[in-house]
Amino acid sequence: MNRLSTHEQVRFSTAGDIGDLELLSARFIEHRFAPHVHDGYVIAVLEAGAERYRYRGEEHLANAGSIALINPDEVHTGAKGCDQGWRYRVFYPHTRQIQVLLEELELPGTGLPMFRGSVHRDADLVASLGELHRLLENDQATLLQRQTHWREAMLQLLLRHARLPQPSRAGCEPRAVARAKELLASRLPEPPSLEEMALAVNLSPFHFARVFRRATGLPPHAWLKLRRLEQARALLKSGCTPLAVAIQLGFADQSHLNRQFKQAYGVAPGAYRRACLGA
Structure with a gap:
């Protein structure tokens, strides 16, 4: 998994079902990013090699198996951190996408979350974010799976590295869960989206996903x-x-x-x- 190719590769895409979330998969060797900013967040998962970048007046080194986090409107650079360069997967969520998640969690008054620090070694989160990125590039993943995994991975990231308040424990909603099971079972070939199911049971998508997992032990797409x-x-x-x-x-x-x-x-x-x- 840590083998590096000998030439640079770049793939940029968007996930339309996640609010046109921008995604980058890249292998860089000699490329150097000039100082620049993004109006949203940068969430990078380092898969191989190492990247060196300047951010908030300090030099940072992100090695394979780490996450590099950059807040909106912060100037940063980017270059190889070792002779072989680096390979990574990057999410570029805009601020509104994160605000929507907080509203679904009924945490709208917390303000725009900011990441603490920049480089983090967090093995299970690295694995979760890497899987999410691949799902969003993979046509075989169902819409339900992509939407659920997006919310779950972002919640864990924000809880661990942005001081997000812990949301209230998911309640018991047996009628909502039973209705969702009926809906999924009746539409196995073309399952509904997370938003559609949440609307059918009168819950927010994030709250519904947490309620369903608490009741069944599985996210909706795994039950499907x-x-x-x-x-x-x-x-x-x-x-x-x-x-x-x-x-x-x-x-x-x-x-x-x-x-x-x-x-x-x-x-x-x-x-x-x-x-x-x-x-």
């Missing part, structure tokens, strides 16, 4: 995945082909079904079907 796999197993037993099952249940393609099914049950869908049918 289990229901899809249960239904896939039933369809395969009845004789449906893996391709037909993948199409019927909304998997991105047959290989997507194969990966998830084998991960869950230890056997490929085709082999499971043949065994059940005695073929």
Whole structure:
């Protein structure tokens, strides 16, 4: 995972379902960023190598496995911190996107959060942010999964490194959870967004996601995945082909079904079907 390529690579994209969140995946060797600012936050996950940058009058060195955080409207630079350069994934959320999250958590009066320090080694958060970045670049991730993971990862980041007040504990909303389960089960091929489900149960998206996880032990997208796999197993037993099952249940393609099914049950869908049918 820490192997560095020998040439520079840059991929810039936006996540339209996360308010056009800007994303960067890059491998830099000799590139040097001139002093500049962003009107939103910079959240960088260092995957390999090291980056050196000047920020708030100090030199910082971010090595692989660390997070580099920069607040809005702060001048900073960027250059290699070792001979091999660096590879990282970066989120550029604008301030309104963060304010929306605080409003969903019913923390609208806390003001705009500011990160403390700049470079942090926080292994589980590095892993969570890296996974989130890949999900936002991955067409196979469901809208529900992307929206839920975005909120959960940002909450942890802000709690740990921006002195965000701890939100109140998610309450018990059995009717809301039951209604959400019904909605998800009825729409396995094309699941609703987090916002749509929250609206259906009259809760904010963030509050709904926390209530659902407290009640089931799973985020909504993970509960959906289990229901899809249960239904896939039933369809395969009845004789449906893996391709037909993948199409019927909304998997991105047959290989997507194969990966998830084998991960869950230890056997490929085709082999499971043949065994059940005695073929």
